Amino acid sequence: DSILSNVLPAPEDPVLSVIFACRDDPCPVKLNLSVGAYQTEEGKPLVLEVVRKAEQQLANDLYCDKGYLPIDGLADFNKFSAKLILGDDSHAVKENRVVTIQCLSGTGSLRVGAEFLAKHHQQRVIFVPNPTWGNHPFIFTLAGLSVEYFRYYDPHTRGLDFEGMLEDLGAAPSGALVVLQACAHNPTGIDPTLEQWEQIRQIVRSKGLLPFFDNAYQGFASGNLDSDAQSVRMFVADGGECLIAQSFAKNMGLYGERIGALTIVCTSEGVARKVKSQLLLVVRPMYLTPPIHGASIVTTILKNSDMYKDWTIELKGMADRIISMRQQLYEAIQARGTPGDWSHIIKQIGMFSFTGLNEKQVRMMAKEYHIYMTYDGRISMAGLSSKTVPQLADAIHAAVT
Numbered sequence: 001d002s003i004l005s006n007v008l009p010a011p012e013d014p015v016l017s018v019i020f021a022c023r024d025d026p027c028p029v030k031l032n033l034s035v036g037a038y039q040t041e042e043g044k045p046l047v048l049e050v051v052r053k054a055e056q057q058l059a060n061d062l063y064c065d066k067g068y069l070p071i072d073g074l075a076d077f078n079k080f081s082a083k084l085i086l087g088d089d090s091h092a093v094k095e096n097r098v099v100t101i102q103c104l105s106g107t108g109s110l111r112v113g114a115e116f117l118a119k120h121h122q123q124r125v126i127f128v129p130n131p132t133w134g135n136h137p138f139i140f141t142l143a144g145l146s147v148e149y150f151r152y153y154d155p156h157t158r159g160l161d162f163e164g165m166l167e168d169l170g171a172a173p174s175g176a177l178v179v180l181q182a183c184a185h186n187p188t189g190i191d192p193t194l195e196q197w198e199q200i201r202q203i204v205r206s207k208g209l210l211p212f213f214d215n216a217y218q219g220f221a222s223g224n225l226d227s228d229a230q231s232v233r234m235f236v237a238d239g240g241e242c243l244i245a246q247s248f249a250k251n252m253g254l255y256g257e258r259i260g261a262l263t264i265v266c267t268s269e270g271v272a273r274k275v276k277s278q279l280l281l282v283v284r285p286m287y288l289t290p291p292i293h294g295a296s297i298v299t300t301i302l303k304n305s306d307m308y309k310d311w312t313i314e315l316k317g318m319a320d321r322i323i324s325m326r327q328q329l330y331e332a333i334q335a336r337g338t339p340g341d342w343s344h345i346i347k348q349i350g351m352f353s354f355t356g357l358n359e360k361q362v363r364m365m366a367k368e369y370h371i372y373m374t375y376d377g378r379i380s381m382a383g384l385s386s387k388t389v390p391q392l393a394d395a396i397h398a399a400v401t
């Protein structure tokens with residue numbers, strides 16, 4: 001008898017069950033819109049040209065080895081990642097009160113930040129948007145924090161419940177942590193305006209809350225790296241503290257390289273030094289040091305002004321294709337005379353669209369039209385192409401009529 005025979009099966013993951021259902025569908029024109037990874041117009045994953053170039057350069061570099069990185073990762077990677085999110089002339093960076101450590105993509109950065117907070121921050125309550133990326137509650141709960149929700153999405157307007165959001169943040173206990181998605185909110189595709197961000201900042205600061213930015217899509221929302229960083233920079237400009245989890249999965253297409261960074265902006269150099277020493281203690285017993293390859297690719301690109309420019313062009317190409325898919329889908333729905341207001345499809349931002357379709361409609365579309373999306377009605381715009389837009393528009397039309 002196995003000593004592990006008492007292990008219970010884990011509950012089914014709702015996203016994975018959609019992926020499996022699609023995988024097992026024999027229909028040749030099936031369409032998987034559940035996964036948050038960029039695809040080309042031809043439905044293929046994309047390796048950026050600039051990434052291939054950086055990899056070639058690394059392969060030819062005789063001094064490039066496969067040794068261990070330090071616990072906090074590649075020093076230049078950390079320096080340039082902080083610059084990317086905080087901006088070239090960040091006061092916080094100049095004042096040496098920013099700590100950045102290389103982590104395992106966005107997820108790993110969130111987890112390391114959460115472990116650090118659970119150990120060193122007195123207030124264990126962490127507020128996340130309702131709804132938010134499905135992994136957030138697991139990451140924070142397992143790190144020992146207590147997850148609560150603030151209102152974010154209003155199903156009636158298919159927009160931001162801004163009043164509700166401010167009310168809930170205003171009622172949060174002093175010192176509580178608040179997760180804010182820097183741009184391209186997953187799963188709703190709804191971001192606050194800059195004016196709304198300013199009001200959020202005022203509430204967060206006046207209540208003494210500690211913001212933890214999830215920055216998984218910088219550049220992917222608008223196509224511009226600086227525009228997408230404005231929410232974060234607004235909070236850093238006021239001199240206060242914040243945490244930022246950064247990912248290069250989407251914006252450099254480095255999903256499987258697991259490359260990202262955790263940045264903690266502190267109020268003084270002295271605090272930053274202490275924070276850094278404790279972060280090393282969080283990382284060492286978990287995985288000792290982070291992987292080298294993805295960090296080397298990112299650093300090569302961020303350090304070289306020509307490659308950086310090439311990257312911004314390719315990044316804008318990805319963002320523009322997604323924006324164009326929104327427009328095409330909206331027009332296709334209009335052309336079919338589908339009842340209802342579908343303007344949220346073009347108003348929403350980033351990789352996802354929260355269609356407003358319910359679970360019953362989603363199941364019907366999978367069964368009859370072989371189109372797969374998560375049961376909350378979220379579709380990945382990056383999985384669409386000009387060829388598949390009519391199929392989706394037909395299915396949406398059938399689902400709501």
Ligand code: PMP
Nearest residue numbers: 036105106107133186216247249
């Ligand atoms: N945050 C959000 C909001 C996400 O959507 C994702 C990816 N789906 C992540 C973080 C983490 O991604 P990764 O660990 O691949 O960087």
